[in-house]
Every structure is written in structure tokens, then in C-alpha cells.
Amino acid sequence: MSSYARERAHERINALARHGLDLVTFWQEASEIITPVIPHFGGACWYTLDPASLLITSHYNELMPELPPEWLALEYYEDDVNKLADVARSPRGASTLHEVTGGDPSSSPRWQANMELGGDQELIAGLRTLSGDIWGGLGLYREPGSPLFGAEEIEFIRGAAPTLGEGARRALLFGEASDPEGPEAPGLLILSSDWELETATPGVERWISDLPDGDWDTGRLPSAVLSVAGQALRSAESPGAPGEVAVARVLSSSGMWVVLHGATLVSAGVRRVAVIVEPAHPARxxxxxxxxxxxxxxxxxxxxxxxxxxxxxxxxxxxxxxxxxxxxxxxxxxxxxxVRSRRDLVGTIFFSHYEPRVRDNEARAVAAKPLRGKPLSG
Missing domain, CATH: 1.10.10.10 (Winged helix-like DNA-binding domain superfamily/Winged helix DNA-binding domain)
Structure with a gap:
């Protein structure tokens, strides 16, 4: 694969992250871009992670609708290498199973499990945004006898990771706002580049009216909404970058702290901005x-x-x-x-609160519903 082809693929991923797609569609279209650059076996395995805990909240692979329970048990209970959270938080943010085992992964329980599914090689990458938060991960696999994942392929994924992480973050935000879950679900506003309100999700008016100098009935948007929208538009002035999600924390008139997220959307050359309003929570x-x-x-x-x-x-x-x-x-x-150990603590919290969300998201993906990025409380 030529350097031009890799650069072009990066440009396409940057553009994709600006479209405001739902998460499954974003993963599907990103897979189509990545596959010619990094050939792999069995489909790309996409994950979202809770940035507060780095535990998995969703998994998507079009060829594997459900993640095998044994894989999750290995990830959270087995003493092994190349685990998703470990790679994601590492300085490099990407590694292969062959690299970390010195070229002989045969003693790795992870490799043994991969081989049962037909995958000899494994490339894991964390999806860390430019702000430093880790919103997801990617796993790619190759069959026995295939060429090893090369340095150029790993560097390609490392270069694309911030944009893929940003795209995942946006998709989760848009999904939670467009398909509310609970009384404190986020609200979503879509503004034109001329600051005109185009669309809004049901219930967003209560958020707008509770923000200082906001009045939904007269159509006056709060200055905080306009400010975060302006920040998002300025961050995406470069045509080759998706722009960062602008964030502001505001004290509402009722005394509740509210967080606003602003993200640009570009489709058919038309630039808009989405503003999402939600209650300010500590780490989820x-x-x-x-x-x-x-x-x-x-x-x-x-x-x-x-x-x-x-x-x-x-x-x-x-x-x-x-x-x-x-x-x-x-x-x-x-x-x-x-529990009696750190490993048991991680496993207990994951299987009690995160694994149910993973399964819920797998069902949501099949039903074409927005995926969720936070753990279940029950």
C-alpha cells in the first residue's frame, strides 16, 4: 500500500468523523476504509470503553454479533498480555501479540483462544482523542501463515486512532440525545452555520430554559450554547480535520451544573454544529x-x-x-x-455492571438502535 493511499484513507476517516453518524454505521464505514490498508481476517472488532474505568461498554463485529463469554473472561480474569485497556493506556497506544511475546505467542491464553477462532495474529489499538480520553479500541486479526502486521500498518492505525476515538465519542453523544434513556437524558440541538436552530430532540426545551439567558418560548438560545457552538466550528476550520468536541460547564438557573458539548457536522459540503446538553456527572x-x-x-x-x-x-x-x-x-x-484481589475487583465490577451493557448494546446493534456508552446500574 502506497503512502498516498494511506494518506487518502486518513482523509476519508477524518471526513467520516464529521458526518454525525450513528456508532454502528461509523464502525461499518471505517472498516471499509481500513480493510484495504490493513488486510485482516474475520472482520474488525470495534469496542467502546468507559473513559473513567477503561472497561468495555460495547463490541461490534459484523461477522460476530456476540462477543464470546470466554473472551471477556480472559480479558478480565486471566494474567496475560496485549489486553485492550493495557494497550489503550500505553504511550504507544497500539501493539501486536507477536511483538509483546517476542515472536512466540504460543504460551499466551489469548493467542490460544484466538487460534480456536482462526486468528493467529492480533493487532490491538486504543482510540484516544486529542484531549487524552480513551473512548474505544480496535482489534484486527490474521490467519496462520499470513504476513505479520508491519510497522507501517501499525503507524497507520496510530495516526487514525484520535479521529476514530473522536468519531466514537460523537456517535455515543448523538445516540444518547436522539434516543433518551431516563429522565436526565441529554438534549440535542442542530444549528446551521448562521446560528439558526434547525432541529431539536424532544425535551431539550427544559434544558435551554434552565440555562442563564435562555428562553425557548421566544427562541433565544443561551450564550453558553452559542459559545460552545462557535468553539466547535473554529476547531474544525481545517478541511482535513474533524475538529474537537468543545465542552463547557455551566451552572443552570435551578442550581444544577450542566455540561454542553459542541461538535461540527459536515455533509454534502454543508457545515452545521450539534450541541448536546446534559447534567454534569462526576466520572460515570x-x-x-x-x-x-x-x-x-x-x-x-x-x-x-x-x-x-x-x-x-x-x-x-x-x-x-x-x-x-x-x-x-x-x-x-x-x-x-x-473480593480478595485487584483482578477479582475488576472482574466483579465488569461482569456486574459492564457486561450487561455489552450484551444490551449487541442487541441494540441488531435492532438498529443507538448504542450506549455507560454501564448499567442494575
Missing amino acids: IAPLLMAAYGLTEREQDVTRLVLQGESTTSIAQRLVISAHTVQQHLKSIFEKTG
Whole structure:
């Protein structure tokens, strides 16, 4: 594959991320672009991750509607290499199973499971946006006897990863706003480049009227909405980039903190901007942990970092506490969650709250419904 072809593929992915597609369509069209550049076996495996915990919230592979339970058990309970969250949070953000095993993956339970499905090689990449948040991952596979994934192919995916992550983030936001789930579901506004309101989802008027200087009845949009829309449009002035999602946090008239997300949409040369309004939550995992296990605020912080794969030393540095204090918090967390180790903690939280969402999203994909990016609370 020539360097021109790879550059052209990057341009097409950049354009794709600006179209405001639903997540499944975005993955499907991204797969069509990537496949000629990086030939692979069995279809691309796409994942969304909860940025707060780096646990999987959805999986999509057009040739595999359901992720095998054994794969999830290996991912969260087995001591192995090339795991999705580990690769995603690594500085490089991409690796192959052959690389991390020195060319001999035969002792890896992950490789053994892949071989049962016909895949010898595995390339994993994290989808980290330019802002640093990890919103997804990608797995590509090759049959025995195929050429190894090369340096140029890995670099291609690394270069595309921020845009793919941005596209996934937008698709999740649009999906949650267009198909509300619960009373505090986000609201969605679509504005023209002339700042005229084109469309809005049902119920968005309550968000607009509650923002300072907003009046839905008279058609006056809050200055915060116009500001975040302007930021989004300015960030996408370059024709070759999708632009970043602009974010603003605003105190509403009723005293609730609200978050606004602005993202440009480009279709048939027409540029618009989507503004999504939702209540400001702490990291999504936090209220879930508090309700399910009664963890204190500091215990929630420690748990979130354990889920992300941080070491005791790293947790201590991040939270500005001693390693001994981290261990004391872990002891309390283990008692409250009924586990005996970090690995058990990760597995318990995933299979209790995230695996049900993965299965729900698989059903949603089949039914052509928007996928969700947060764990289930029940």
C-alpha cells in the first residue's frame, strides 16, 4: 500500500468523523476504509470503553454479533498480555501479540483462544482523542501463515486512532440525545452555520430554559450554547480535520451544573454544529460504585484507578497519598465488594455492571438502535 493511499484513507476517516453518524454505521464505514490498508481476517472488532474505568461498554463485529463469554473472561480474569485497556493506556497506544511475546505467542491464553477462532495474529489499538480520553479500541486479526502486521500498518492505525476515538465519542453523544434513556437524558440541538436552530430532540426545551439567558418560548438560545457552538466550528476550520468536541460547564438557573458539548457536522459540503446538553456527572463509574457498594469518595477514586490498571505507586502519586494509605483503602474496598484481589475487583465490577451493557448494546446493534456508552446500574 502506497503512502498516498494511506494518506487518502486518513482523509476519508477524518471526513467520516464529521458526518454525525450513528456508532454502528461509523464502525461499518471505517472498516471499509481500513480493510484495504490493513488486510485482516474475520472482520474488525470495534469496542467502546468507559473513559473513567477503561472497561468495555460495547463490541461490534459484523461477522460476530456476540462477543464470546470466554473472551471477556480472559480479558478480565486471566494474567496475560496485549489486553485492550493495557494497550489503550500505553504511550504507544497500539501493539501486536507477536511483538509483546517476542515472536512466540504460543504460551499466551489469548493467542490460544484466538487460534480456536482462526486468528493467529492480533493487532490491538486504543482510540484516544486529542484531549487524552480513551473512548474505544480496535482489534484486527490474521490467519496462520499470513504476513505479520508491519510497522507501517501499525503507524497507520496510530495516526487514525484520535479521529476514530473522536468519531466514537460523537456517535455515543448523538445516540444518547436522539434516543433518551431516563429522565436526565441529554438534549440535542442542530444549528446551521448562521446560528439558526434547525432541529431539536424532544425535551431539550427544559434544558435551554434552565440555562442563564435562555428562553425557548421566544427562541433565544443561551450564550453558553452559542459559545460552545462557535468553539466547535473554529476547531474544525481545517478541511482535513474533524475538529474537537468543545465542552463547557455551566451552572443552570435551578442550581444544577450542566455540561454542553459542541461538535461540527459536515455533509454534502454543508457545515452545521450539534450541541448536546446534559447534567454534569462526576466520572460515570462513581455514582454506580457508591450506590452498589457504599464506597467513600476516596475509595471510588482508588477503585477507578485500579480499573484503569494503575499500580499502587501510580495511584499514590495521582492522589497525592502514601502507598500505605492506598493499601488501606484497597483493604476496605475489597471488604465492601467481597473480593480478595485487584483482578477479582475488576472482574466483579465488569461482569456486574459492564457486561450487561455489552450484551444490551449487541442487541441494540441488531435492532438498529443507538448504542450506549455507560454501564448499567442494575
